[in-house]
Amino acid sequence: MTKPPVTHGCAAFGFRDSLYINGSNLSSSEVYVADAVLPSTPFGKIRTGSRVENERIHAGLPWPPEARIKKGQPLRRAPMPYVWRAFVEAGDQTARWRSDIGISFPLERIIAAHIEGNLNEGARHFDSERGDKVIIAIPNNLDEHGQETLIRELNKLGIKRENVHLIWRPVAAALTWLKKIGKFLPETINNDDHVHLIYLGPDAIEFNTLRLRTRQFENKQYYLPLRDRPLEILPLTGFDWVGRTIETVYGPIDDGAFWQAFTGFPEIWCALSGIAWNTDELPRVWGTEDKWLLWDPPENMSDFLEKPLAGPCKTLSAITQFSCNLKVNSQGASSKKMSEILQEETRNLISNHPKGKTMGMIVFGPLAPSMPPKWLESSLAHLQDRGLELRETVGQPKLHGLWLCGNCNDPIAEGAAIYGKRVGQEEPTYLDTLPSYGIWSEIKNLGSEPYWDFYPLIPENTEIEGGSEFVLDPPVDKLFIKKGSKEFPLIIKHGISEKCRESQIKLPRNISDNCRVLVHARMKPASGLAIVNIRSSDDKAVFKTGKGINLDWDRMKEVEHPPKPPGKSSYGYPFVSAGNGRIISETETEKKLQAFLADLSTDQVLNVNQIQYLNNKNAEFFIPWGWNRFDQDSYDIGMFGPCETDVPRINEISARLGEILYQSFMAVPNRRLKEKLCKLLGFMYSYAPQEFCSYLASTFSENQISFQNQVIAAGRVFKDPRHFEIFVDSIISYPEYPTNYKGWYFWSFMRALCYYPQPARLNADKGYAVYERFYRYLDENRHNHLEENNAKRYCLCAVLFGLRLRETNPDFLGENDPLRKKLYQVINTMRSKIRFPPVMFRGGNLQTIPGDNLNRYVLRFLDYKDTEEDRQAAGGLAAGG
Secondary structure (H helix, E strand, O other), X not given: OOOOOOEEXXXXXXXXXXXXXXXXXXEOOOOOOOEEEOOOOOOOOOEOOHHHHHOOOOOOOOOOHHHOOOOOOOOOEEEHHHHHHHHHHOOOOOOEEEEEOOEEEEHHHHHHHHHHHHHOOOOOOOOOOOOOEEEEEEOOOOOXXXXXXXXXXXXXXXXXXXXXXXXXXXXXXXXXXHHHOHHHOOOOOOOOOEEEEEEEOOOOEEEEEEEEEEEEEOOEEEEEEEEOOOOOOOOOOHHHHHHHHHHHHHOOOOHHHHHHHHHHOOHHHHHHHOOOOOHHHOOXXXXXXXXXXXXXXXXXXXXXXXXXXXXXXXXXXXXXXXXXXXXXXXXXXXOOEHHHHHHHHHHHHHHOOOOOOEEEEEEXXXXXXXXXXXXXXXOHHHHHHOOOOOOOOOOOOOOOEEEEOOOOOOHXXXXXXXXXXXXXXXXXXXXXXXXXXXXXXXXXXXXXXXXXXXXXEEOOOOEEEOOOOEEOOOOEEEEEEOOOOOEEEEEEEEOOOOEEEEEEEEOOOOOOOOEEEEEEEEEOOOOOOOEEEEEEOOOOOXXXXXXXXXXXXXXXXXXXXXOOXXXXXXXXXXXXXXXXXXXXXXXXXXXXXXXXXXXOOOOOOOOHHHHHHHHOHHHOOOOOOOOOOOOOOOOOOOOOOOOOOOOHHHHHHHHHHHHHHHHHHHHOOOHHHHHHHHHXXXXXXXXXXXXXXXXXXXXXXXXXXOOHHHHHHHHHHOOOHHHHHHHHHHHHOOOOOOOOOOOOOHHHHHHHHHHOOHHHHOOHHHHHHHHHHHHHHHHHOOOOOOOHHHHHHHHHHHHHHHHHHHHOOOOOOOOOOHHHHHHHHHHHOOOOOOOOOHHHHOOOOOOOOOOOOHHHHHHHHHOOOOOHHHHHHHHHHHOOO
């Protein structure tokens, strides 16, 4: 009798890997970090699983020769957590592991082999022909390119594409939590009610918040987690934590001895994950470069885990750099301990989502604790304020409770299986936020000159259910191929000014007539790249492959961002103007700042004289980015700026200074001093502490704006779109704003749109609400003179900067939009013709056009008639402090 198909929920990140099959959670009995041993030839088989632990190849022992770790040479043994991390960091690029001279393997092939080995380890058997499905949990930051290549490699191993599904691991954990507490969930929830998730794994440490939604299906209510696209990869990993602990406990040891402790000995991994190790297996033989020792780690090893500083493990980086180097390795060590970083990130997690109720908090992953760790204890009171009910039992999921999964069955693998079952039964699963895709192409309208234009294929912030497919309907239908054309140029834009690739599609020579072209697009969440198809609107075979052609992202040529296709003259919005500001403008300034910091302790609160000293313009520690009072022709020498540097000493200065300023800001009771400290923190721009940004966001969420410097600082430091949205919500919550707002700097929060690309993700409806207020203010004051001209100037600047929303919402304030027409009319008929701020024309060779003014300048952008000179001047305007 034929067995029915089996669904396998899989979580395989290289330590305590697990499968969920037929209601059973099968975790790995091994507590070693998992390795893959690569073959000595390019076409050999990659070996994974428990059998490779007994192999000598690059095991780190001094004998036999194949076990040695040789300096400056690549490795054939690849630790899976490290491979996963490098795979995620690669983004939309192909990354490889070099195992010997001239021999390397794509990371996705190594991971696919590891997953396939887990599916068939021991008595398990995955049968793709029978219709078995595997639901693979993936890191929350894995790019679509990585998803696509992983699915392809699994297909090469005999696992059919239709039998493979991917799911984000925080979503998988949330699905398990929702299933276990299902009957206790309230009938109604608000859009901002959420669950916090902290993943502690060998390959990464992630902090995520998922909002919750409800869906009705067949008379049953489902609770769905909503995933927002992550902004950045947190530079923390479990393998670095283990590696730095080995360095801390044992000091300088040779590479081979380190490698044995890292990949072959389980004790430190056990200590980090809270597992009691088997003392009967100790002591172990430990081979060093010149002698044999015994490995017998202290019983209080968990105490040593508190000591290492955060950052990459130097020894591990040195060993692996000739095989596969990590981007995070270039960031250098932190000045803070891991526990301190985890405390900060937990506080940020809570502060970044001040709206709605906290329905629960989940700490999960192979390194998750079973009891509240010290780094979490400092945030428990804050969590209670947000609605979390802390009980003595934290090992079971509860509504409004803390769930520590250290002693639980793996919720990631179980959640993956839940997702697979729901997809198979077409039940609601979860909601995902798709990446944006758009297309630039040369539009060759019949009877007119060709020009370039942009069309969205997948709009920013598109939400779709996991397992479902987004389809662009109707397709883009404004492209033509003219008679006699030899090629068809296209640029695909992925994300917000982040990734652009170009394709020059070659055409047959015999195109005998003009042809309209349709662009189709479709995409599934966590299922690889979007499929973009170019087809002729009739049955003509205009492409070499026939009627249509699929664009292959991997084969397209990278182009600079933002794309500037030939013939494209206007955009309708200014570009991000991070500029060339340097964090330290002069060596002497840096020396003075170093001397100032050297006299301060880490926990010191600045006194009045010290705050006054930092505020002294002559000290030049804090000056607006882009401002130089000594050189009227320059605007790019700011001490801090939106554009960060990779210089380690500069990052160290800024981190220490920001920490001292923030703790002083929170501690001083004097309102005037608080305002000054807020001003200084604002002048740190992208270097401002994350805690300060989160604090500002929470004050706006709770309508606790105490002084104007909070608003000014937000415009300088808010690069997180969630913070920016909270600020916009607070602005539009006042019906009279900005008419009755007395501070002429009310425009300043819009500057963040020109400093950082991410805030342009703001929902278009909220953008309209802000522009309604701009219009009302200008309309009510269009004939006023007196000091209103200053306010009008900055209102016009806000109108200009806000047009950056067009980058992610191309239809925002479009040509036929009624609000755009009203705004255009009121600016065009204003009695005051506002002069340009001088900073716009500092540096470069820009000159004003005789009779030009700020009114006309803004109208050119509003009317899609901006020029290259206009966009350069916009950079100077954003840099005006």
